[in-house]
Amino acid sequence: MRKSGRPTMVDVAAEAGVSFKTVSRVINGQPNVDPAMAERVLAAVDRLGYHRNALAASLRSGDRDTIGFIAADLSNTFYMAIAAAVSSAVSRERMHLVMASSEEDAATERALALDLCQRQVGGLVVVPTADDHSYLQREVELGTPVVFLDRPGSGIPADAILLDNRGGARAAVAELLEAGHRRIAVLLDARSIYTMAERWAGVEEAFAAAGREPDPALVVEGLHTPAVARDAMLRLLESDAPPTAVFCANNRVTIGVLEAILPRGADIALAGFDDFELSHLLPRRIRIVDYDIAGLGRLAAETLLARRNAPATGSHTHLVPTHLVDRGGVR
Amino acid sequence: MRKSGRPTMVDVAAEAGVSFKTVSRVINGQPNVDPAMAERVLAAVDRLGYHRNALAASLRSGDRDTIGFIAADLSNTFYMAIAAAVSSAVSRERMHLVMASSEEDAATERALALDLCQRQVGGLVVVPTADDHSYLQREVELGTPVVFLDRPGSGIPADAILLDNRGGARAAVAELLEAGHRRIAVLLDARSIYTMAERWAGVEEAFAAAGREPDPALVVEGLHTPAVARDAMLRLLESDAPPTAVFCANNRVTIGVLEAILPRGADIALAGFDDFELSHLLPRRIRIVDYDIAGLGRLAAETLLARRNAPATGSHTHLVPTHLVDRGGVR
DNA sequence: TTGAAAGCGCTAACAA
DNA sequence: TTGTTAGCGCTTTCAA
Numbered sequence: 067m068r069k070s071g072r073p074t075m076v077d078v079a080a081e082a083g084v085s086f087k088t089v090s091r092v093i094n095g096q097p098n099v100d101p102a103m104a105e106r107v108l109a110a111v112d113r114l115g116y117h118r119n120a121l122a123a124s125l126r127s128g129d130r131d132t133i134g135f136i137a138a139d140l141s142n143t144f145y146m147a148i149a150a151a152v153s154s155a156v157s158r159e160r161m162h163l164v165m166a167s168s169e170e171d172a173a174t175e176r177a178l179a180l181d182l183c184q185r186q187v188g189g190l191v192v193v194p195t196a197d198d199h200s201y202l203q204r205e206v207e208l209g210t211p212v213v214f215l216d217r218p219g220s221g222i223p224a225d226a227i228l229l230d231n232r233g234g235a236r237a238a239v240a241e242l243l244e245a246g247h248r249r250i251a252v253l254l255d256a257r258s259i260y261t262m263a264e265r266w267a268g269v270e271e272a273f274a275a276a277g278r279e280p281d282p283a284l285v286v287e288g289l290h291t292p293a294v295a296r297d298a299m300l301r302l303l304e305s306d307a308p309p310t311a312v313f314c315a316n317n318r319v320t321i322g323v324l325e326a327i328l329p330r331g332a333d334i335a336l337a338g339f340d341d342f343e344l345s346h347l348l349p350r351r352i353r354i355v356d357y358d359i360a361g362l363g364r365l366a367a368e369t370l371l372a373r374r375n376a377p378a379t380g381s382h383t384h385l386v387p388t389h390l391v392d393r394g395g396v397r
Numbered sequence: 398m399r400k401s402g403r404p405t406m407v408d409v410a411a412e413a414g415v416s417f418k419t420v421s422r423v424i425n426g427q428p429n430v431d432p433a434m435a436e437r438v439l440a441a442v443d444r445l446g447y448h449r450n451a452l453a454a455s456l457r458s459g460d461r462d463t464i465g466f467i468a469a470d471l472s473n474t475f476y477m478a479i480a481a482a483v484s485s486a487v488s489r490e491r492m493h494l495v496m497a498s499s500e501e502d503a504a505t506e507r508a509l510a511l512d513l514c515q516r517q518v519g520g521l522v523v524v525p526t527a528d529d530h531s532y533l534q535r536e537v538e539l540g541t542p543v544v545f546l547d548r549p550g551s552g553i554p555a556d557a558i559l560l561d562n563r564g565g566a567r568a569a570v571a572e573l574l575e576a577g578h579r580r581i582a583v584l585l586d587a588r589s590i591y592t593m594a595e596r597w598a599g600v601e602e603a604f605a606a607a608g609r610e611p612d613p614a615l616v617v618e619g620l621h622t623p624a625v626a627r628d629a630m631l632r633l634l635e636s637d638a639p640p641t642a643v644f645c646a647n648n649r650v651t652i653g654v655l656e657a658i659l660p661r662g663a664d665i666a667l668a669g670f671d672d673f674e675l676s677h678l679l680p681r682r683i684r685i686v687d688y689d690i691a692g693l694g695r696l697a698a699e700t701l702l703a704r705r706n707a708p709a710t711g712s713h714t715h716l717v718p719t720h721l722v723d724r725g726g727v728r
Numbered sequence: 729t730t731g732a733a734a735g736c737g738c739t740a741a742c743a744a
Numbered sequence: 745t746t747g748t749t750a751g752c753g754c755t756t757t758c759a760a
Contacts, residue, residue, distance in 0.1 A: 071539075117536075120512075120516045121456055125452055143474060143477070146477040146481055147474075149477070150472060157498070162513075163497070164493045165480070165494050180448065181451075181493075183448060184449055184450065185493065186452050204446040204448075208403050321675065343474065344652065344674060344675045344679075347659060349680045349727075396659045396680075
C-alpha cells in the first residue's frame with residue numbers, strides 16, 4: 067500500500083498477484099472472470115480494506131449519480147419536506163442528493179447552481195429565486211436537466227412542477243362567498259412572489275365569478291412573517307368594519323392570523339393555503355387548501371430522472387392539484 | 398472542442414493560444430500570471446462556456462468538499478430540521494451536504510455510509526440506527542471523521558452530539574411531583590431506543606428523588622405513532638384510577654395524547670419531551686422539554702469540520718442542554 | 729479469460 | 745512568468 071493513503075486497485079492487484087484490470091472486473095462484477103481469481107481478489111480486497119473510489123470511476127465513465135437540490139429557504143418546513151421527498155425518490159434510483167439553500171437570494175442561487183454543475187451533478191431541482199436562469203443555458207445544452215419546483219424558472223428549457231395555486235385559492239374564497247360572507251379579508255405575503263401573485267389571481271377570479279370584487283380595505287400584502295400577519299389581523303379586527311371571514315395566502319400568514327384570533331375568540335370564518343403540523347388539533351375549524359407535498363418532491367425527482375434518459379423534447383409544466391379539507395374544530 | 402462534450406482546460410488553452418497550465422493558473426486564481434494572458438484566457442473561457450470539473454480537480458488534489466449526512470428517518474421533522482442546520486453550517490464553509498435516510502434500518506445505514514465514503518466525503522454525520530459501527534473503523538483510520546448525532550454510536554472513535562435526555566425528563570417529572578401529582582402516567586416509545594431509555598432513566602430519577610416510584614399501571618411503552626399513543630391514553634382515561642398528570646417521552650406521543658385529551662376536555666396536567674410546530678397555539682397549557690434543535694445540527698457540523706484539521710485526539714461527547722418551557726394555554 | 733496501454737480533466741512538481 | 749511532465753484511481757479500448 068502506498069504512502070499511508072487509501073489502498074487502490076493497484077494495491078489490491080499486487081496483494082492478489084493479478085493484473086489490476088482483473089481487480090477492476092471483479093469489483094464491478096463484470097463477467098468472464100475465473101472464479102478462483104475472483105476469490106483471490108476478494109480476499110485481497112478484504113485484507114486491505116479496499117473501497118472503490120467512485121469519483122475516479124465517474125471521471126472516466128462520465129456517469130453522474132448525484133442530483134442537486136436548491137431550496138429557496140431550508141428553514142421553511144415546506145421546502146424541507148420537499149427535500150426529503152426528493153431525497154427518497156433519488157435514493158430509490160441509487161443516486162445521491164446534495165442539498166443547498168439559496169436563502170431567497172438570486173446571486174446565491176446562481177452560485178450554488180453553477181457550483182453543483184462543476185461538481186458534475188446529473189441534474190438539478192431548483193426552487194427558483196432568481197428571475198432569469200439563462201446562466202444555466204449552457205449546462206442544459208450540455209445535458210444537465212433542470213426541473214423547477216414550486217415556482218417557474220425562465221430563460222431556459224426546463225420542466226416545472228407547480229401547485230395549482232390559482233385554483234386552490236379560488237375554491238377556498240368561492241366557498242366563503244357562497245357561505246354568504248361579504249366582508250372577506252385577504253392576507254398575503256408580497257405579491258411579487260410568484261405563488262402569491264397566482265393565489266391572488268385566484269382570489270380575484272372567485273370574486274369575479276360571484277359578481278363582486280375584493281374590498282381593498284380588507285386586503286393586506288407583504289406579510290412575510292407570522293408576527294407581521296398577526297399584527298395586520300389585529301388591526302383589521304379593531305377596525306370600524308371588521309371582516310367576517312379571512313383567507314390566508316400561506317401557512318405563515320395563517321399562523322399569524324390564528325395568533326390574533328384564538329386568544330380573543332373572535333368569531334371569524336377561516337380559510338388558508340397550505341396545511342401545517344397539528345392543524346387538526348386547533349380549537350377552531352379552518353378550511354385548508356391542501357396538496358400532496360411529498361408527491362410534489364417525488365414528481366420533481368421522477369421528472370428529472372426521466373429527462374436524463376430521454377431526449378429534450380420540449381419542456382413540460384406539471385400542475386399539482388389542490389383540494390379543500392377541514393381542519394381543527396377540536397372543541 | 399472535442400466530441401460535443403463539455404469544454405476542458407485543453408480546449409480553452411487552444412482557444413486562447415496558451416499552454417493549458419496557464420489556464421489552470423487563471424481558473425484557480427493563482428499568482429504570477431501576466432494580466433494580458435489572464436485576459437485572453439478569461440475571454441476564451443467565456444466564449445466556450447467553460448466550467449471547471451471539480452471532481453477531476455479533487456481527484457488529484459485529494460480535497461474533499463462534501464459532507465455526508467445520514468438521518469434515521471427524513472420523514473420526521475426533527476431530523477429534517479437537523480439536516481437543514483447541518484446543511485447551512487456546512488455551506489458556510491463552502492462545502493456541500495449529501496443527504497440520505499437509513500429509514501431506521503441498520504443495513505441501509507451501513508450501505509449508505511460506505512457508499513458515501515466511496516464518494517470520498519470529507520466526513521460523516523450519522524444519526525445511528527445500527528448498534529455496531531466498526532464497519533466504519535477503516536474509514537475513520539484513513540481520516541474520514543464521523544460524528545454521531547442524537548444517539549451514540551459504538552465500535553469506533555467518533556464524537557457524539559447528544560441531548561440531555563435524562564436531565565430533561567427528570568426536570569419535567571420532578572415538576573409534576575412537586576405540584577403534588579401522585580398518579581403520573583408515563584408514555585414512551587420502545588425502551589430499546591437510546592433516547593427512550595435515557596428519558597425513562599430520568600423519570601425514575603425524579604421519582605426516586607421524591608422517595609417514590611412510577612406506578613407500573615400508568616406506564617405504557619412501545620408507542621410508536623400518535624395513533625397508538627392516543628389509544629393508550631384513552632384507555633388510561635377510562636380506567637378505574639385515571640392519572641392526574643402525564644409525561645410524554647417524545648412529540649409523537651405528545652400529539653397522540655393531545656388527540657385523546659383535547660376533544661373530551663380531560664383535566665390533566667401535561668408535560669412532554671420535544672417542542673413542535675404550533676405548540677404555542679394549543680388551547681391547553683403544556684410544559685415542554687425544549688432545546689436548540691438548529692444548534693444541535695450546527696454543533697454536529699462544527700465538530701466534524703474541526704476534526705478535519707485537528708489530529709484525532711480522543712473522541713468527545715457533547716451534551717446539549719434542555720430546558721422547560723410553557724406552551725399552549727391559548728384559551 | 730486476461731492484460732497492457734491509453735485516456736478522463738485536472739493538479740503538482742519541476743524545468744525552462 | 746510560462747510550459748513540461750507526471751500522476752490521481754479508475755474505465756475503456758484493443759491486443760494477447
